[in-house]
Amino acid sequence: MSSAAVTGAEAAPPRKGWRARDRYWGMFFVAPQALGMLTFTLIPFVFAFLLAFTEWNGFGMPQIIGFDNFRDQLTSPLLGRAIINTLVIAAVTVPVGLFLSIVGAVLLNKIKGRPFYLVLFFAPVVTSSIAVALIWQQLLRPDGVISGFLTNTFGIPPIDWLGHPWLALLAVCVVTVWSSLGLNIVIFMAGLQSISPSVLEAAAIDGAGPLARFFKVILPLLSPIVFYQSVVAFISSLQTFDLVFVLVPNAGPDNGTRTIVYHIYDLGFAKSQFGLSSAASIVLLVLTLLITAMQFGAQKKFVHYEG
Structure with missing residues (x-):
């Protein structure tokens, strides 16, 4: 080995020193996000978990009562109604919203002026959910406008959409699908861009029509995105709150639009029963984990990964 090579090797900084310096810089850049997660996520979660075993109205010291809050909530008709309403919202909005998004993405993918239509569909996504709820509250x-159109066109008497339990719940589902359609369309259009045109051309040459290409080629290739979006959409549906809070005040007639998160809010911030509210939030956490685990277990049957 030449002396120049030896001198250069000796002049190079030690690899361990570089690794230590990179580690410190990495910790420095990650620290704000880690502190934010610790302060606003982990610590409140631990506090809520401990609070679920106590009786506390926000003042004084919490009184430990064991599992009484869980027994109270698991036998509560209000929580049962909230769970049913939330599951109905999820069961309706997730499949309907994803199907309409995929169809919309396929149709828009063939239009030359699709950026203009994407802006129109995406507008509700960047609009405040409170503003969306207030606008739909006036429409319903x-x-x-909706009742007036039905009356003038079909002679149907005016309908109080938000005054009937199941109609109000249906209205929440419609607004939820409408407000999330744009984001899903953009994501599925990005997935369509990754599908090679030669695959669709080969299917067409083999005699596959538009419907066959959609169900036999496009959907299987988009299945990983469909799975991801379904998980995100189900979790989002289980956390429905601001829309029902503004659209249908006081959880609607006969608690027709009472969701789990609204139930948690009602117990904690309206009735100052923070122990019961924390117990209901733990029930929501368990329900979310169960549904997510079921989705991951079922994905082996319909998700097709390339490679």
């Missing part, structure tokens, strides 16, 4: 009034 008995003397609103």
Whole structure:
């Protein structure tokens, strides 16, 4: 080995020193996000978990009562109604929303002016959910645009969409699908861009029509994205709150739109029963984990990964 090579090797900084320096810089850049997660996620989660075993109204010291809060909530008709309403919202909005998003993405993918339509579909996504709820609240009034259209066109008497338990729940589902459609369409359009045109051309040459290509080629290739979006959409549906809070005040007639998160809010911030509220939040956590685990277990049957 030449002396120049030896001198260069000796002049190079030790590899361990570089690794230590990179580690410190990495910790420095990660620290703000880690502190934010610790302060606003982990510590509140631990506090809520401990609070679920106590009786506390926000003042004084919490009184430990064991599993009484869980027994109370698991036998509560209000929590049962909230779980049913939340599962109905998830069961309706997730498959309907994903199907409409895929169809919309396939149709828009063939239009030359699709950026303009994407902006229109994406507008509700960047609009405040409170503003969306207030606009739809006016549209769904008995003397609103929708009832007026049905009356003038079909002679149907004005309908109080938000005054009936199941109609109000249906209205929540419609608004939820409408407001999330744009984001899903953009994501599925990105997935369509990754599908090679030669695959679709080969299917067409083999005699596959538009429907056959959609169900036999496009959907299987988009299945990983469908799976990811279904998991995210189910979790989001289980956390429905702001829309029902504004669209249908006081959880609607006969608690027709009472969701689990609204139930948690009602117990904690309206009735100052923070122990019961924390117990209900733990029930929501367990329900979310169970549904997510079921989705991951079922994905082996319909998700097709390349390679």
